[in-house]
Amino acid sequence: MPLPAEIIRAKRLGQALGDAQIEAFVRGLTDRSWSEGQIAALAMAICLNGMDRAETVALTRAMTRSGTVLDWSRDGLPGPVVDKHSTGGIGDKVSLLLAPIVAACGGVLPMVSGRGLGHTGGTLDKLEALPGYTVAPPRHRLRRVLREAGCAIVGASTRLAPADRRLYAIRDVTATVESVALITASILSKKLAAGVRALVMDVKVGNGAFCPTLPEAHALARSLVEVARGAGLPTRALVTDMNQCLGTTAGNALEVQECLAALAGAPAEPRLREVTLALAAQLLHLAGLAASVEDGRRNADAAWRSGAAAERFARMVAGLGGPRDVFAWVPPAAPALRPLPAPRDGVLAAMDTRALGLAIVALGGGRVRPGDTIDPRVGLSQLRPLGSPVRAGEPLLQVHAADVASAEAACRALADALRIDDMAAPAAPVIHATLE
The missing domain is CATH 1.20.970.10 (Transferase, Pyrimidine Nucleoside Phosphorylase; Chain C)
Incomplete structure (x- = not known):
């Protein structure tokens, strides 16, 4: 040896x-x-x-192969096992929408998700804002939910890719996280161990992402697609913008509430809608559930608009111990609300998206140390997209905090994160590239 x-x-x-x-x-x-x-x-x-x-x-x-590799072939699932993964961002709630949409179109998603990392939010933390929702169900319960709902957003079992778990813990404290090869192997080993047969990747780029530049994001996306193909997992990757919050909220319960409203028929924020449908379309085509990407998008849009996706989401939440009628759930309200007023007339021209994420962590919506308790109530709402005209004194966003002092501290920290100019810069595309 x-x-x-x-x-x-x-x-x-x-x-x-x-x-x-x-x-x-x-x-x-x-x-x-x-x-x-x-x-x-x-x-x-x-x-x-x-x-x-x-x-x-x-x-x-x-x-x-360092741990259990799941095989769903004998479980009688109603469709191909597929998944989606994001490299993380601020307000990135796409998984909560995409999983039930793709399930309503015939896919099965045992979606292994993560918790917040650094300044970015985590899908599991969002879902745990729902009382009773369990992210670690036993195998028999997971199987039942996948049969009934077609999707189950859960955490990784300690038996899946245990080598990655130990390696990541050491990388996290030795300044060796930023390696394309190690990031690629970390993501894909867990997906392969989960028994996935098709994968779509959302590689974020911008000041709120781990890849701040397009060359870095393209390099990671290429690595993920090529290595996945080499390991036998058909994968496509989209490089999507993270120079501003995705959606109108950032913070755990607030983001769940935004998704519930969108699934129930309220207009979704356009950028959030575009990223969700684009990823769903690619995944449906890759899995053989749509004849083309265009057909995949039409099917995904129909599942969203018809309420079929909302029904799948409700089944998933109830099956994993959450509220029996999640669309009647009222999220916990933060005790202190503070608007951040615009300093002058103009246009919202730039956003330090990473600063927004750090502000949420400081409010208690993320972790400073492993094991920290998260406050699901805190975060930001009513976020405006870049290019929005504003008048002096109008709120640029609303801070939700556990107390007045925390709310005022967040407003001070965020004052420099949003820039007002006389004119808006040209709008950046929400989707920069697709790698097949």
Whole structure:
């Protein structure tokens, strides 16, 4: 068996690792024969010198096999098992809409989602704003919900890709998160272990995303699509804009409320609607549930408008322990509300989207340390899109806080995050590219 020090040395010298070396590394992650120092050293060497496609495919496959790999073929599910994943952003609530839409069109989504990371929100944190909703159901309950609703948004089992769980915990504290190869293997190993047969990726780009520039986002999207194909998982990726909040709310209960209203027939914010339908259309076509991307979009739009998606969402929530009639649920109200007034007449020209996310974390809507309790009530609402005309004193957004002091602190922090100019800059496309 290759020695850890020799594997680390090879990558430190910029050499490509062979399958046996990668298998030894993943085995060491799983059985803990590699120390944290050795794992950190190899992670740093990979972060600095990169991995080619063959290495990344091998790492993805090895991490997939490090734990349980789900097989849904004997579970009598009503359609192909598919999934969607986002690299994260502010107000990114697409999963809450897309999962029931695709389910209503014949897909089955055991959607393994995550919690908030850094300044970005997490889908599981949003859904846990619903009283009783469980993100870790036993297998028999998950199977039943998938049969009845066609979708179940849940957390990753500790048995799925355990090598990635240990590697990520070490990367998170050793400044080795920003590696395209390691990000790719981390995402795809969990999807492959979940038994997914088609995947669509939403790679965010902008000042509220982990990829701030288009070249970085394109590199990650290409890596995800090519490595997934090499590992046998048909995947497409969309590069979508995150230079402003997606939708009109950011914060856990507020975002669930926005999605419930949109599923129930209220007009959805245009950018949120476009990203949701574009991703759903690609996934339906990729899974063979639509003859073309255009047909997929028409089917997704019809499922949304008809209320079929809303019915699927309600079944999912009830089946996973949430409110029996989720559309009658009244979200908990934050005790303190404060508008952020526009300083002058003009046009909302720019948004420091990352600053919005950090403000929500400071309000208690995210975690500073692992294990922190989240306050589902706090966040931001009534967010205006870029290009909106405003008059002095009009609210640019509404802060929802646990107390007056927190609300006023958030307003001070956000005052510099929104820029008012005399004229708006040309509008950026919400979808920058599609990679097949």
